[in-house]
Amino acid sequence: MxxxxxxxxxxxxxxxxxxxxxxxxxxxxxxxxxxxxxxxxxxxxxxxxxxxxxxxxxxxxxxxFSHPDGMRMYIRSLIFVLYAAVKEVFPHVAFKVQNGISNGYFCELQGLEREISESDIFSIKQEMNALIEADIPFVKKGIITSHAVDLLAKQGLEDKAQLFEQQGRMYSYLYFLNDLGDYFYGNLLPSTGYISNYGLVPYFDGLLLQVPRRKHFKKLHKVVYNDKLFEIFQEQKDWAEILNVSTIGSLNDFALQNRSGDIIKISEALHEKKIAEIANQISARGNGTKVVLVAGPSASGKTTFSKRLGVQLAVNGMRPYQVSLDDYFVDREHTPKDENGEYDFEALEAIDIEFFNHQLIELFEGKEVRLPRFDFHSGKRMQNGKTLKLEKDDILIVEGIHGMNPGLLTDVAEQNTFKIFISALTQISVDEHTHISTADNRLLRRMIRDSRYRGYRAADTIKRWPSVRKGEEKNIFPYQENADIMFNSATIYELAVLKKYAEPILKLVLENQPEYMESTRLLEFLSYFKPISDVEIPPTSLLREFLGGSSFAY
Missing domain, CATH: 3.10.20.30 (Beta-grasp domain)
Known part of the structure; x- marks a missing residue:
C-alpha cells in the first residue's frame, strides 16, 4: 500500500x-x-x-474543545444526545432548539401540553448519561436522498426532510446514533463518550442546555435570565409564525414560488411598525427624555435604525439630532491597549467620557456647543464646524456601542435617557435542531459592507472577527439588559439576499489562508438558501446599510 x-x-x-x-x-x-x-x-x-x-x-x-470548531463539534453531538434522550423519554413530543441564550441553547418540548417539571429533566438527564456512558459511535452514512427524506419524516423531522429534498442531490449523508438518524450541517465527535460536561435546567417555558466554557471546559456558564432578550426572541418567533416562515426550507419555498416579495414587504412593515411604537414610547414620556441611546454589537444596523427612529420622532412633532459616540474618541495616543498591546477601541476608556458628559449638560442647559468629529486617519478629535443648541422639542439620538454601559453617562439623570439595544437576532432556523447564530448573520453583513465600502477582503474581516467578538462579550452584551427596549434588526429574508453578495467574496479566500476554514463553513451554510433578489428591498431598509442603495446619508 x-x-x-x-x-x-x-x-x-x-x-x-x-x-x-x-x-x-x-x-x-x-x-x-x-x-x-x-x-x-x-x-x-x-x-x-x-x-x-x-x-x-x-x-x-x-x-x-478549546478550539471554536472543536466546541461546535461538541455542541452538535450534545444536541444529538439530548434529542435521542427526549425521543426515548417522550416519544410523541417534538424537540426543538430555538436559539442561543445565556451562553447555552433554549429548547422546547412541543406537544408536552404541560409545564416541564424537575422530574422530566431528571429523566432526560438519566437517559443522556446512559447514552454517554455507553460510548456509542456517531456513524455517518451516505444514503439515497429520497430514503433520507423518508427516514427524517418518519422521525417527525419535517423541516430537515424538506431541506434535504430541496437540495436535489442524489445521495445525502445522515448521522446515526444507534438507529436514530439526524444531520447537523457540520462535523460530530467520534462517539457519545467524548461528552463529559453539560447541564440541563428549566428556563422560562422550556429547557436550557448548558455547555462548557471553551477555555475552562470543566466549568459551565452561570445561568442568567435575560428577560428582555428572551422577550425579543419570542417576538421574532411570533413574526415567523405570522409569515409562516420559521426555517430555511420554508423560506426557500417562498423563493421557489416567486413569492419572496411578500416576505420582504411584510418584514419591512413589521420593522417600521416596531420603530414607530418605540418612537411613541419616547414621545409619551414628554420633555423629560433628552437623549436616546442606541447601542448594539458590530453590524447590527445601529446607524440606519437611528435615522429611521429620527424620522418617526419627527412624525410625532419632535426634532431629533443624530450624534455618534465615535466622534468622542480620545486621541490615538491616549487610547487604552489590550493584553496584546493593541489599541482597544471597544473599551469604554477609549471614549472621552468627561468631555461627552460636559457637552450633554451644556446642551440640556440650553447652551450652544461645537460638536467634535473624530478623524480616524490622523487619530485626532477635530472640531467639525457644526454647532448645536437644543430647543424645547429637540432630542438627541446618540449611537454607539457603549450606550447601555452605566459608566457612560456619569452626569446625566436616568429619567432623561431612553436606552435601546439593537442586534440582528436571526429569525429563522436551519431546521428543528440547528439554530442560526446571530454572530454569523452579523459577520456576513460586516463582510459585505467591508468589501463594498472599506476595501477589505473577506479574509481580512474573518481575521478580525474573533477580536470584535471578544470586545462585544466584554463591553456590550453584559449591559444589554439595561435597555428600556430591545429591537431586532434582522429580517426573515435577509440571509437569502446576502447569499448573492457574500458567496463571490468568500470564494476569493485561498486554500492556503487560515481564514479558508471559516470561509468554507459559511459557503456551506449559504448553500442551503435559495437566492432572493434585493430589488424589492426599500431604500430605507436597515439591510441597505450593508448592501448599498440606501436613501440615508452615512
Whole structure:
C-alpha cells in the first residue's frame, strides 16, 4: 500500500502513513496531548472528523474543545444526545432548539401540553448519561436522498426532510446514533463518550442546555435570565409564525414560488411598525427624555435604525439630532491597549467620557456647543464646524456601542435617557435542531459592507472577527439588559439576499489562508438558501446599510 506524508502542526514534525489511515489512528500514534481530549482536526485549513481517512499529503492540526470548531463539534453531538434522550423519554413530543441564550441553547418540548417539571429533566438527564456512558459511535452514512427524506419524516423531522429534498442531490449523508438518524450541517465527535460536561435546567417555558466554557471546559456558564432578550426572541418567533416562515426550507419555498416579495414587504412593515411604537414610547414620556441611546454589537444596523427612529420622532412633532459616540474618541495616543498591546477601541476608556458628559449638560442647559468629529486617519478629535443648541422639542439620538454601559453617562439623570439595544437576532432556523447564530448573520453583513465600502477582503474581516467578538462579550452584551427596549434588526429574508453578495467574496479566500476554514463553513451554510433578489428591498431598509442603495446619508 502506498505511503503518504503528513505534516503535524502540533508536533512540528513530518511522518509517513499508509494511504487510508484515519486521523484518530494518527493522533494515537503521535500521542497528541492537548488541553482537553482531541476531538477533531484541521486538515489543509478544513475541519475534519477523527474518522476522516487521509489519502493525499496533508497539513494536520489536531484540535480539542478549546478550539471554536472543536466546541461546535461538541455542541452538535450534545444536541444529538439530548434529542435521542427526549425521543426515548417522550416519544410523541417534538424537540426543538430555538436559539442561543445565556451562553447555552433554549429548547422546547412541543406537544408536552404541560409545564416541564424537575422530574422530566431528571429523566432526560438519566437517559443522556446512559447514552454517554455507553460510548456509542456517531456513524455517518451516505444514503439515497429520497430514503433520507423518508427516514427524517418518519422521525417527525419535517423541516430537515424538506431541506434535504430541496437540495436535489442524489445521495445525502445522515448521522446515526444507534438507529436514530439526524444531520447537523457540520462535523460530530467520534462517539457519545467524548461528552463529559453539560447541564440541563428549566428556563422560562422550556429547557436550557448548558455547555462548557471553551477555555475552562470543566466549568459551565452561570445561568442568567435575560428577560428582555428572551422577550425579543419570542417576538421574532411570533413574526415567523405570522409569515409562516420559521426555517430555511420554508423560506426557500417562498423563493421557489416567486413569492419572496411578500416576505420582504411584510418584514419591512413589521420593522417600521416596531420603530414607530418605540418612537411613541419616547414621545409619551414628554420633555423629560433628552437623549436616546442606541447601542448594539458590530453590524447590527445601529446607524440606519437611528435615522429611521429620527424620522418617526419627527412624525410625532419632535426634532431629533443624530450624534455618534465615535466622534468622542480620545486621541490615538491616549487610547487604552489590550493584553496584546493593541489599541482597544471597544473599551469604554477609549471614549472621552468627561468631555461627552460636559457637552450633554451644556446642551440640556440650553447652551450652544461645537460638536467634535473624530478623524480616524490622523487619530485626532477635530472640531467639525457644526454647532448645536437644543430647543424645547429637540432630542438627541446618540449611537454607539457603549450606550447601555452605566459608566457612560456619569452626569446625566436616568429619567432623561431612553436606552435601546439593537442586534440582528436571526429569525429563522436551519431546521428543528440547528439554530442560526446571530454572530454569523452579523459577520456576513460586516463582510459585505467591508468589501463594498472599506476595501477589505473577506479574509481580512474573518481575521478580525474573533477580536470584535471578544470586545462585544466584554463591553456590550453584559449591559444589554439595561435597555428600556430591545429591537431586532434582522429580517426573515435577509440571509437569502446576502447569499448573492457574500458567496463571490468568500470564494476569493485561498486554500492556503487560515481564514479558508471559516470561509468554507459559511459557503456551506449559504448553500442551503435559495437566492432572493434585493430589488424589492426599500431604500430605507436597515439591510441597505450593508448592501448599498440606501436613501440615508452615512
Amino acid at each position: 502506498k505511503d503518504i506524508e503528513i505534516y503535524c502542526r502540533n508536533t512540528h514534525t513530518s511522518h509517513t502513513y499508509p494511504m487510508g489511515t484515519s486521523l484518530l489512528e494518527i493522533s494515537n500514534d503521535l500521542n497528541i496531548k492537548l488541553q482537553n481530549q482531541v476531538c477533531g482536526a484541521i486538515v489543509n485549513h478544513q475541519v475534519k472528523e477523527l474518522s476522516f481517512c487521509v489519502v493525499k499529503p496533508k497539513h494536520i492540526e489536531f484540535i480539542d
